[in-house]
Amino acid sequence: MQWKRLMTITRKEFIHIKRDKASLIIALMMPIMMLLLFGFAVNTDVNNVDLIVYDGSRTSESRELTSKFTNSSYFRLYGEVNSPKEVEEYIAMGKVKVGLVIPPDYTKELRRNSPTEVQVLVDGSDPTIARTAMSYSLLIGNNYSLKMKKIETQRSALGKQENTGISLKPFVLYNPTLESSKFNVPGVIGLILQNITVILTSFAMVREREKGTIEQLIMTPVTSFELIVGKLIPYTLIGFFDMIVALLLGNIIFGVTIKGSVALLILLGTLFLICSLAMGMLISTVAKTQLQAMQASIALLLPSVLLSGFMFPRESMPKIVYYISNVLPMTYFLQILRGIIVKGVGITYLISPIISLLILIFIIVGITMKKFSKTLD
CATH class of the missing domain: 3.40.1710.10 (abc type-2 transporter like domain)
Structure with a gap:
């Protein structure tokens, strides 16, 4: 092994890292974000x-x-x-x-x-x-x-x-025996629906760009809206399949039954699915490589797990972290899931989380459509 050749390869790799600014920023900021999230959010003390x-x-x-x-x-x-x-x-x-x-x-x-x-x-x-x-x-x-x-x-x-x-x-x-499964299973269903759709969708456009087929799609008469919808339909079906499987297994294995309306759960699950697909598509339009898409997906999904109330009570979080959790769609979908599955409440009791989720959907879909149009241009 010669040090000159070794240092040449090392210098070349540093140049690649410097040019890939998105991955470099994620690599440098991820430890800080994880430390802050785990430090503030991971708190089992319940106050206020x-x-x-x-x-x-x-x-x-x-x-x-x-x-x-x-x-x-x-x-x-x-x-x-x-x-x-x-x-x-x-x-x-x-x-x-x-x-x-x-x-x-x-x-x-x-x-x-x-x-x-x-x-x-x-x-x-x-x-x-x-x-x-x-x-x-x-x-x-x-x-x-x-x-x-x-x-x-x-x-x-x-x-x-x-x-x-x-x-x-x-x-x-609602849960007289205080069974943890009735609290965890609805949250897991929400995480499954979000994580799988976001990760799969985030690779959709990046894969086309890396293979060089995105230019061929742009040259066709297909509009940007048709292209987005056509790419999202398969992942929508996959999301519905995963949600149904999770609900069935939750019932068969853990005994968690849906006390509320199944139709309402599917309807509101569809809204959240649209939101998750839009987030994945937004990542797909911003990321240049599949590695960047994966890193961005993890950076987005990690706060959803820690701050949404899935694992730790939001009441024990500092005010600033609590307010940050209000911009996560998962926060409101968990309230909807636990409201319908555990409490059996109707739509009148879920107006607040539904409105908040709709607002976030319009914002995310709007940004995604605008960014996607610019990407095609």
């Missing part, structure tokens, strides 16, 4: 869980109990409603994870030293948050009861009068 309150008593005692929840770092007051039914509706829509229901006779029973029950409704579609929220609720309730008993004992002349305090009764909605 959104809480909705129904205060049927509306007294100083009931407001004090509410303040015990909201003044802690565990819960964050989302708002107050006028009926227990509205509490369940807010949880069904995914706006909050926990609801506090204070009965109308709360203060009356409390002053009589009678057993006073307060209900805590928990969204069981996310077992991690549900278990933590129940533990936090019981901890707050027990501490508050002990404080009340201590005050009542001090007020009693003989120190024998006993205050029964309050009893918090957690009730888990």
